[in-house]
Amino acid sequence: MDFTLPADLREMQTHIRAFALNVVEARAHEIEATNQVPPELIRQAAELGLFGLSIPEEYGGVGLGMLGRCAVYEALGQGHMGFGGMVSAHASIGTSGLVKLGTPEQKAKYLPRMAAGECIAGFAITEPSSGSDAANIRTRAEKKGDTYILNGTKHYISNAPIAGILTVIAITDPAKGSKGMSAFLVEPSMPGVSVGKIDEKMGQKGALSAEVVFDNAEIPAENLLGPLDLGYREALGILTNGRVGIAARSTGAMQRLLDLSVAHAKGREQFGAPISTFQAVQFMLAEMEVDIQTSRLLWQKVAWMVDAGQDVRRMASVAKYHATEALSRVADKAVQVAGGVGYMKDAPFERFYRDQRLLRIYEGTSEIQKLIIAGDLLREK
CATH class of the missing domain: 1.20.140.10 (Butyryl-CoA Dehydrogenase, subunit A, domain 3)
Structure with missing residues (x-):
């Protein structure tokens, strides 16, 4: 049984660790003081492929498997945790649903910009009434013609203040209970979607989160991610x-x-x-x-x-x-x-x-x- 990581992953780990320790850490006091990740760090992270870790190469990503992604995450973890949190919220749960469940059209529309760091992603499931009890979400999505109308509130959503795309979990069939959940690709600029003020947190400065409100938000039907009522x-x-x-x-x-x-x-x-x-x-x-x-x-x-x-x-x-x-x-x-x-x-x-x-x-x-x-x-x- 060989526990040695492949040579290419070890080399990538070395580069990311050097970036985390020498480049990101050099800006740590600035991130702490401003609660913002400097744009040039986002650009450098994109050049290193950090925003496209799980995105297939055909869409401009690195296309790493889970072992490779986690090797990178460990290296990234040695630097500023707010910066690492922002990147991983995008590259992990913000991206994985689209990669796994997305249609070719959805992937072509969003993944190249996500891999380039031009469209930051997040995952929205937590609500004021459902944190650990995720099956108790109340955000509703009702089909009306060629759109879904979303109503509800998500909170503590990582990357929401800077996101270009969110994977939002909502109830589409209340009669099915937790099996009546569906996922949607939601752009914060869509009608009826608003992002609240940035949360003031104990730590992880630069890893921004906020409330996201859906007030008769109009989401195109083609932005349904995966099957309808994919379930809890x-x-x-x-x-x-x-x-x-x-x-x-x-x-x-x-x-x-x-x-x-x-x-x-x-x-x-x-x-x-x-x-x-x-x-x-x-x-x-x-x-x-x-x-x-x-x-x-x-x-x-x-x-x-x-x-x-x-x-x-x-x-x-x-x-x-x-x-x-x-x-x-x-x-x-x-x-x-x-x-x-x-x-x-x-x-x-x-x-x-x-x-x-x-x-x-x-x-x-x-x-x-x-x-x-x-x-x-x-x-x-």
Whole structure:
């Protein structure tokens, strides 16, 4: 059993890691101060293919499988988490539905501009009354002639303030319950669609989110994505692969925090010796390494399963749950190793500590992941 990534993926990982650490991180204070990703970083990311990771080459994308995408996400995770969140929200759940379910006409219309970073994508399912309870969404879509009329509100929608296209989940047949959900490709400029003010969040600056309101929004019938009433399980299936990507991003963030912690421990002296010689510090570093290695093995296995066409519903949740919880532990230990420096905004420890907290919430909370895992176990015969 060979755990070595293919040479082309290792090379791509190296380039993306260098971009994240040397280019994006150089603008981190600017992103934090303005809550905006500079346009030139978006342009550079597009040139590296980051917006087209899952988009087939025929539409201008890179066409990577899940293993390749996650390798990139891990490298990206070592840099500013807000920037990485913006890119992955587009390249993962913002794009995967269209790639999987789209008609040739839909793909030709949107995918080339999405791959070029000219049309940023997002995924809209969360509502004020349905966060974890995604089956309880209330946004309705009614067919009238050659359009669907959408009414409802989505909130905390990643990339909404900068999006050119959103995959929106709405109820098309209330009588079918959760099986009456459908997906639509919605441009925020369409009649009746409005995007609210940018959410003020604890962390992940530059990864913008906002409320999206549909007030008799007119969506062309040809923008129905996939079959009518594709159902809750298929709609949520778009999120499943995204969870593997979050595990990979979490692993990258952990690796960066460990690297910073090791460097600090070697350079910081107390009581006449580097603190790296103290067993208490060594134990924290060792525990961080264990969390990183187990998280990396998990995302690699699940990514391989996706590429092999296997059902990953349970294992994607295992990977996300483990890696995001591990990242919280690692971030806490990194601040502890750094001491007072770790609490200061001038050092990256504090930023990672704030930014990582979201990963245990979005695209399925840790508690939801445990419910999915247990439910799948109990269904087994």
